[in-house]
Amino acid sequence: MRERFLTGYNDFVLPFVFGMLFVLTYCLIGMIRLIMQLPAKDRKRFFLSLITPKILFKDIKDIFLKCLIHVDLWKRNKLLGYMHSSIAFGWFMIILVGHIEVFLYTSNLGIKALYYPIFFRYFVAETESTMKGSLIFFLMDFFLLVILSGIALAIIKRVRSRFFGMRRTTNPSFLDLVGLYSLWAIFPLRLLAESFTADISGGSFLTKSLNYVFTEFLSNHANMLPAWWAYSCALGIFFCVLPFTRYMHIPTEILLIPLRNAGIRIVNARKGLAKAQVYSCPSCGLCIDACPMGVMKSNIKDTTVYLNRQIRRNNEARIEEISDKCLLCAKCTAICPVGVEGDKLRIAQRSMRRYNFGPDYSNIDTSVLSEQCNKFVTNQNKNVSLTDSKRVLYFSGCMTALTPAIRKATESLLGKAGIEYEIMDRDGGICCGRPMFMAGRFDQAEQMVRKNTEIILGSGADTLLLSCPICYKIFREQYELPGITIIHHTELFGDLVSSGRLKVRKDDTKYVFHDPCELGRGCGIYEQPRQALSAAGDLVEAAKNRKESICCGGSLGSLTLSFEKRKAMTENALTNLTAASPDTIVTACPLCLNTFGRYADRPVEDIAQVLDRKTN
Amino acid sequence: MDFGFKISPSSAINLDNVDTVKFEQLHDMEPDVYKCMACGSCTSTCPANRFSGMSMRKVILALQRGKEKDVVSMMRNCMLCGKCTMVCPRGINTRHLILSICRIYREDGK
Numbered sequence: 001m002r003e004r005f006l007t008g009y010n011d012f013v014l015p016f017v018f019g020m021l022f023v024l025t026y027c028l029i030g031m032i033r034l035i036m037q038l039p040a041k042d043r044k045r046f047f048l049s050l051i052t053p054k055i056l057f058k059d060i061k062d063i064f065l066k067c068l069i070h071v072d073l074w075k076r077n078k079l080l081g082y083m084h085s086s087i088a089f090g091w092f093m094i095i096l097v098g099h100i101e102v103f104l105y106t107s108n109l110g111i112k113a114l115y116y117p118i119f120f121r122y123f124v125a126e127t128e129s130t131m132k133g134s135l136i137f138f139l140m141d142f143f144l145l146v147i148l149s150g151i152a153l154a155i156i157k158r159v160r161s162r163f164f165g166m167r168r169t170t171n172p173s174f175l176d177l178v179g180l181y182s183l184w185a186i187f188p189l190r191l192l193a194e195s196f197t198a199d200i201s202g203g204s205f206l207t208k209s210l211n212y213v214f215t216e217f218l219s220n221h222a223n224m225l226p227a228w229w230a231y232s233c234a235l236g237i238f239f240c241v242l243p244f245t246r247y248m249h250i251p252t253e254i255l256l257i258p259l260r261n262a263g264i265r266i267v268n269a270r271k272g273l274a275k276a277q278v279y280s281c282p283s284c285g286l287c288i289d290a291c292p293m294g295v296m297k298s299n300i301k302d303t304t305v306y307l308n309r310q311i312r313r314n315n316e317a318r319i320e321e322i323s324d325k326c327l328l329c330a331k332c333t334a335i336c337p338v339g340v341e342g343d344k345l346r347i348a349q350r351s352m353r354r355y356n357f358g359p360d361y362s363n364i365d366t367s368v369l370s371e372q373c374n375k376f377v378t379n380q381n382k383n384v385s386l387t388d389s390k391r392v393l394y395f396s397g398c399m400t401a402l403t404p405a406i407r408k409a410t411e412s413l414l415g416k417a418g419i420e421y422e423i424m425d426r427d428g429g430i431c432c433g434r435p436m437f438m439a440g441r442f443d444q445a446e447q448m449v450r451k452n453t454e455i456i457l458g459s460g461a462d463t464l465l466l467s468c469p470i471c472y473k474i475f476r477e478q479y480e481l482p483g484i485t486i487i488h489h490t491e492l493f494g495d496l497v498s499s500g501r502l503k504v505r506k507d508d509t510k511y512v513f514h515d516p517c518e519l520g521r522g523c524g525i526y527e528q529p530r531q532a533l534s535a536a537g538d539l540v541e542a543a544k545n546r547k548e549s550i551c552c553g554g555s556l557g558s559l560t561l562s563f564e565k566r567k568a569m570t571e572n573a574l575t576n577l578t579a580a581s582p583d584t585i586v587t588a589c590p591l592c593l594n595t596f597g598r599y600a601d602r603p604v605e606d607i608a609q610v611l612d613r614k615t616n
Numbered sequence: 617m618d619f620g621f622k623i624s625p626s627s628a629i630n631l632d633n634v635d636t637v638k639f640e641q642l643h644d645m646e647p648d649v650y651k652c653m654a655c656g657s658c659t660s661t662c663p664a665n666r667f668s669g670m671s672m673r674k675v676i677l678a679l680q681r682g683k684e685k686d687v688v689s690m691m692r693n694c695m696l697c698g699k700c701t702m703v704c705p706r707g708i709n710t711r712h713l714i715l716s717i718c719r720i721y722r723e724d725g726k
Contacts, residue, residue: 324712355718359694364667398663398697428663431695439696439715448695556698559715562648563707594702 001105001124004200008123012229013115015236020114023239027251030243034255037271042264049262059258067253068092072337076286077165083157086150093143101136118235121194122228126202141204147187155184168294170285170305172246179245182238189231196224246283253338256280260339269348270311277340281308287332287342292551295572296565299325304332304342311349321560323349327569328438328557329517334547343557350440350559361430361447366454369429375422376460392421393461397468398431399590406467406590409608410489416615417501422461429455434474435556449478456481465489467608469519469589470556476523488519490588493611494528497535505614509537512582513607514573514596515549516589529588529607536614540580550576552587554595570599578602586610634682638720642679645716648708652676658700658710668693672700672710675717688723
């Protein structure tokens with residue numbers, strides 16, 4: 001390639017250069033600030049993760065697969081995946097090949113390195129060295145075509161999102177629209193600009209062919225300059241608005257992935273990891289369709305994508321409203337392609353609230369509660385030889401107190417399986433702390449955790465059995481109980497049924513299993529309850545199940561949703577469950593049982609009740 | 617307009633010296649607080665009742681009578697477990713009501 005101009009410069013590069021320098025400076029400063037906001041311990045952990053080869057390799061792999069290829073979207077919907085990866089991966093390849101081409105064909109770049117890789121074709125004329133554009137020029141044209149196909153799909157998606165498996169999409173803000181239109185304009189303008197110069201600087205199947213068309217009626221080469229100006233302006237505008245639009249997710253996600261892989265958690269509601277998550281939100285709107293509150297149109301603006309937008313705008317009133325309304329079912333977290341944790345983000349917002357006074361449990365005497373469940377301790381003292389069998393401590397939890405049938409059935413099953421057990425809260429005990437934790441009052445929750453830990457450790461049991469997934473989640477995550485196995489009753493029954501210790505009679509009743517939010521998405525228990533149920537009857541699946549199961553609407557997560565407003569959500573969840581017309585709806589959460597029981601048109605039972613009825 | 621007669625201002629004397637400003641504030645935030653019919657379902661399910669005598673029914677009554685200190689001591693052991701909300705026949709969101717009380721009232725009763 002040979003340079004066409006002595007200076008190697010034209011004024012049209014200015015908008016692009018300005019935009020690029022602006023966005024790079026902004027991202028660099030933003031990144032440093034964000035890392036400085038992390039607590040010292042987390043920051044150290046983050047830096048250590050960057051020099052650990054295993055984590056570093058995972059970072060690179062994740063960045064490639066998630067940011068460029070968008071694997072999660074591919075799994076969700078092929079067309080949606082293609083649209084995103086064609087633009088992201090295509091653009092990345094154009095930038096990469098563009099740089100390779102510049103460094104191959106020119107020398108002594110200097111300051112020109114800033115804009116040459118982008119506007120290379122304007123400044124050079126083709127010589128023999130390019131092999132008539134057979135390889136590199138072909139690649140450039142090919143990836144440009146890939147991007148253009150992606151842009152075409154993006155335009156179709158704006159009009160009809162249903163083609164992409166999305167019922168609703170996000171309502172873009174004004175600046176989002178500016179960014180969107182400038183992004184759409186960049187690549188057609190690039191094609192136009194390169195086509196004008198293709199007979200001088202060379203091109204491939206796309207640009208060369210267009211050039212033949214243009215020379216028919218636009219033979220004057222002076223026409224090329226406006227096209228290059230327009231291309232540069234579109235880039236400049238896109239880069240200048242980028243930090244204030246949803247496109248900020250492009251640079252932020254590259255930071256979020258290493259932060260997540262380093263194992264950092266949200267500490268501050270607005271700083272550090274929370275900030276990285278908020279800015280990583282691409283406003284794709286997948287969470288809108290996923291949200292169980294979406295059955296009522298008035299709740300659509302309270303989904304995670306809008307929470308992220310309001311946090312970016314510091315709109316405190318709306319942040320409070322959105323974070324208090326949420327059911328914390330964590331479905332948005334489960335389906336989010338970039339890994340924004342909608343539930344944890346909201347709990348963090350709630351923890352910012354200031355109260356004039358708060359509960360304090362120091363007056364509760366745990367020794368009184370311990371005395372009610374110290375069977376194992378007294379037995380141990382009398383009896384020296386320890387049996388091999390499990391010593392189970394059953395904590396039924398507050399919610400089970402409202403649905404005593406579950407406790408009765410669980411006790412009966414434990415008896416049938418010959419397991420020695422003791423009930424921790426026969427006459428009511430201390431709450432597990434999860435509801436308080438969900439309300440964002442961590443200190444109070446921590447106090448309850450400590451009190452319960454004292455009781456459990458003093459009981460001499462080696463297994464803690466829970467029948468409420470809400471308790472189960474906090475016991476697994478926040479309690480430190482060395483030497484004690486924490487299990488949910490579905491896990492225990494699954495094991496007992498498959499090992500044959502519980503003989504279940506099978507008949508042809510059709511059961512559907514509802515995955516409770518805290519048990520499925522919260523703790524990853526999907527298989528054991530299904531195993532146990534299929535031993536008792538014919539197991540059918542709900543339309544949306546497992547990771548995508550729909551919250552019953554009764555969740556304690558929501559602080560503000562009133563009783564009447566939850567009804568529509570429960571009915572929607574029931575419609576989803578009864579898609580395969582089961583005879584009985586089975587769940588494994590006392591709260592779901594209570595909520596469904598209110599509106600269901602067929603029997604709703606806990607898994608313990610079903611199994612208890614069918615065993616001898 | 618002159619009808620030849622006037623409605624005279626009420627001559628009732630309010631001898632109640634309870635300061636209801638805070639309760640009005642609470643009522644603005646939680647209009648449902650007037651829905652309570654004092655059935656006591658919340659109290660009978662409350663796990664904190666055995667520890668601090670917590671009773672949502674009493675809390676609502678005591679607030680209207682200005683007995684704020686009693687309320688604070690009752691609510692000392694509330695665990696926010698939400699059973700009271702689930703059993704309330706009037707559909708009052710008692711959990712949010714409790715959080716609002718914690719926001720408005722103070723421990724020292726001021």
